[in-house]
Amino acid sequence: MAMLEVENIHSYYGNIHALKGISLTVEEGEIVTLIGGNGAGKTTTLRSITGILKPRQGHVRLEGEELAPYKPHQIVYKGVAMVPEGRRIFARLSVSENLDMGAYSRNSKSEIKADLERVFELFPRLKERRNQVGGTLSGGEQQMLATGRALMAHPRLLLMDEPSMGLAPVLVESIFEKITEINKEGTTILLVEQNALMALSIANRGYVLQTGEIILHDTAEALRTNEVVRKAYLGIT
């Protein structure tokens, strides 16, 4: 059974038909990437999965269970966490408090502590800065924090919305390394990116989204050599 199964969803913002029948699956242990240009509907797809936006048609299933009846906060309890677009850390809370908020859905103090250790191991920088106010972190540190916060929910499925946005190439590389590492430790990842080349280099499979529709779907390797992708998203002719 797939970790995540999105079947033919249609989502709207008022009258705007933002998703026109999207289907995708993410198997357990995979990194799947969703690439596409501005306004293609990538963020909307993630919002439809987390329940902030309810699709008018179609199904979203987590390990076979229909998510439609659940409210956004309940879906977190089901094991889905998100690193939102633009990071959106709690700017006025300290790093530790941010991480603490990430574990809001959990009860076991010892498990939370273990996960905190894990996050600090993954991002030692966060440990150094744990008393600093979130808003004063650099862009790269904020991305680490947003990722760490999502990990504190101990998700089985991690949704990431453009983690490379606005970061210097060196930082992008290190963030993507961390994503691979998180995945190796057993978290399934759905990665939304505009930086198609980087995303395809760490993903197992990829979907290409254009104006609310999936136009291509293949293994990451195949997509990297695909003509359309190369032209449209990799800037290679």
Added chain:
Amino acid sequence: MNVRLASREGLLTGFINLCCILLGLTGLAGTMVGGWFHLSSRQPGAWLLLLGIAVWGGVRAVRRVPDPSRNKTLIAGLVAGVMHGLTLAVSLWLISTLLDAGAEVRKWLVQLTPEAIRLLTFGLSPVAAAALMFVVMTTAGLVGALWVRASERYPWQRTLSKGPTTVRTRFLALPAVQNFMQRKHSQQILWGGGLLILLFFPFVLGQYWNYTLGTVGIYVILGLGLNIVVGFAGLLDLGYVAFFAIGAYIVAILTAPAPHGIMMNFWLVVPIGIVLAALAGVLLGIPVLRMRGDYLAIVTLGFGEIIRILSKSDALTDFTGGPRGIRSVGGPGLFGFDVSSEFYFMYIIILGIVLAAYVTLHLQQSRVGRAWMAMREDEDVAQAVGIYTLQYKLLAFATGAALAGFSGVIFASRNKFTGPEDFTLLVSINVLCLVIIGGMGSIPGVVAGALVLKGLPEILRQLADYRMLAFGALLILMMIVRPEGLWPSTRRQMELHERAEQSGEPDAGSSPETGP
């Protein structure tokens, strides 16, 4: 170069001083200070203001000096003082000469009465008065310069502006205090001691102060409630008065002989008022809390007005007494004794504050408080970490409403009356102001804010017509000097200062008391 800047400061502040004289503010200061200290003369107050502005001019001039070596500071102060003195001396000479010549200066400048002039001249001749003014103002400029130097050596000025906070930290650092705090039941002892002192208060205060401070106390409870809604949960509610009104009308309807004659026992009505107000909070909350920010503010504002207008509408006159309100609202009794005087109400109010503060503190430190904090910061992300925001918003709304209802019950019962004009928009605004002035999200801040907002107008009573003007000016001044509020929560203080000190070391704001 510096001389020019310094003389400009001197001229500017001299002009301000002159304006104060011409507008009668100097005389007003005399009246006020005279009233406070029961002096027969207005001179001390008037000169206090005059000198204060001159000293300020000296301070400003010195601040302009880029390299404050000893001599340069003094020169700057001197220059400012001279210019300030010249401005005033010349004007004073001119005015008194004109007056002596019989000119009708008062046609344009109503405040320039002979008495007002005598305040400044001590009855001397124009030239002598001008000379005196010059000498005194020059000295004042120098004093300003010395003041800056002194305050640089001993940073007490900073202590003053960070006042309460610094005093508290210093106090907590005392060895004796530290020892005490480490004892087992220190918290309980402190609370108990504080409560005991509070219980003695009503004995010491006269009827007038029991009434005035009782009003302050009612606003403290209101403030604690709104603090939950605005300070903790970040929901801007401008119709908070509605729940206050609901509490007041419930006690009125259930205990007054007319229009219904139910005449229930006051103590039974208290829980009814609290529960119904909380219920109203939830009922209003369900449709309204899906809105955000400014929309929420406007809708709640509308709700507040609707409740007031309903209470005085013709349709409901039989039920609420209409525009004339309800009289003879019942007061509390205890074992057959009537305990509804201001004196006894003070106890009820103190008890109410203690309970409200306890509930607030408890909520703040629990999981609920954490959820509110996340929501206030970013509602979407709060949802994304698993917080059911609607539920916590409703909880904030209901708790706030319950406290407002409670204070409404006390308010109407203490006044033995309730009517629609007690519940205007101004009440909501006042409560919001006191929460902000005290320091959003801070429990002691609410107490400080209520004391200032409701207590200060009492102290300023002698100012009569100028009372609200002075009050407004003081509020503005307070927000400039202490934007984080009088007694901010450690968190909020950190938030505001972090912006100023962003470039500081990475561990800024990591004081041990920071945690929630």
